[in-house]
Amino acid sequence: MTIKPTFAHAAPIARLPDDRAFLDDLLAGFAKPQKSLPAKYFYDAAGSDLFEAITRLPEYYPTRTELRILDDHGTEIAASLAPGAALVEFGSGSTVKVRRLLRHLPDLRAYVPVDVSESFLRSEAAALQADFPHLAIAPVAADFTRDFDLPDSLGDSPCAGFFPGSTLGNFEPAEAIRLLRQFGATLGQGATLVVGIDLVKDKAVLEAAYDDAAGITGAFNLNLLARINRELSGAFDLGSFAHRAVFNDHDSRIEMHLVSRQAQAVSVAGRTFRFADGESIHTESSYKYTIPGFRRLAAEAGWSPLQVWTDPDALFSIHALRCL
Structure with a gap:
């Protein structure tokens, strides 16, 4: 039997969950001693475009x-x-x-x-x-x-x-x-x-792949805060956080963090979260x-x-x- 292409006449694409899941994951992650966010939230439209740019970098x-x-x-x-x-x-x-x-x-x-x-x-x-x-x-x-x-x-x-x-x-x-x-x-x-x-x-090869000279991976990481601002009524100042990527030898993984450049308080969805100077949000692990x-x-x-x-x-x- 011949199967005809279905894209043009496919049923409507399923709707994504609302922002509640995003907020729930943020609240759970920010309640931990090491604040964290699931890496899946990198990939809004801007994040997807930035990741495609990352894939073309010489270090990656x-x-x-x-x-x-x-x-x-x-x-x-x-x-x-x-x-x-x-x-x-x-x-x-x-x-x-x-x-x-x-x-x-x-x-x-x-x-x-x-x-x-x-x-x-x-x-x-x-x-x-x-x-x-x-x-x-x-x-x-x-x-x-x-x-x-x-x-x-x-x-x-x-x-x-x-x-x-x-x-x-x-x-x-x-x-x-x-x-x-x-x-x-x-x-x-x-x-x-x-x-x-x-x-x-080699550790140097790994760290360069996640912290490129052009700063594209840093922009990709910081875009997560921009998404929180846009979708969860966040008030992050992106200039107050820095991208960091390090290889954790013990766990055999690259870790990406967003590091607070100063002591600060940030509001998200009507809640206030405090960051010490140098405190980070762990945004991604990439196990090798x-x-x-x-x-x-x-x-x-x-x-x-x-x-x-x-x-x-x-x-x-x-x-x-x-x-x-």
Whole structure:
């Protein structure tokens, strides 16, 4: 049976939760001894654009390295997916990476990009549809860290997942296990998940990737405060906070912080939060794994390893996993 493209006539994209979830997460994070915010809130429209700029920086190796792996091994990676599968990309963002796979998947039943930024999701889906006119595209605006429904149009097609960009490293290991289990529940037993994982490497290389000379990563980090001001009636003075990125050897992770330049009080949604001089908001962790270490984590979440591909310098890895 021929499946016609669905993007132009798809059902309306699901609405995102209101700002209550954002505020609840902020209140919970700011109540901790180390104030924190979930990294998922980076990605409003401005944040998504800034992140795309980050991926083009000379210091930021993950994107260009992952693209090289996809180019060098795209046929093998695509072969790990079941024929006629629907490919679900969690946190899709730009379509640059999935395009590398789509050219090796002529029998793909559908592509389902899932992203929190509805406007960015729509524009990327439209551009992809123009280049792949015979592909059924069914975008879903949703927070992939929460339960969401796949489109009914997929029917009983086998599903596969695509989670590039080392995004899994942004989650604490226990949360990464929970997320992988959720992916398994969404995709179904026997599904394949193709996931990008950043590898442990020299500390200087890692820190430069998250604190570039042009200051784009700093602007990306500070945009989180601008979003709080706009969406949660915040009163952050962005000039009173500084971006900091450091590698935590003990936990094998890069940490990004917003550091208060002075003692100050900031109002958000009618509540007042106090910051000491030098106190920080922990905005992101990016865990770096060894290949055996990641496979152990995936196994705890109910996934078995199929194959792994790396670049010649072993900076980055792409794993194919099978849901047990």
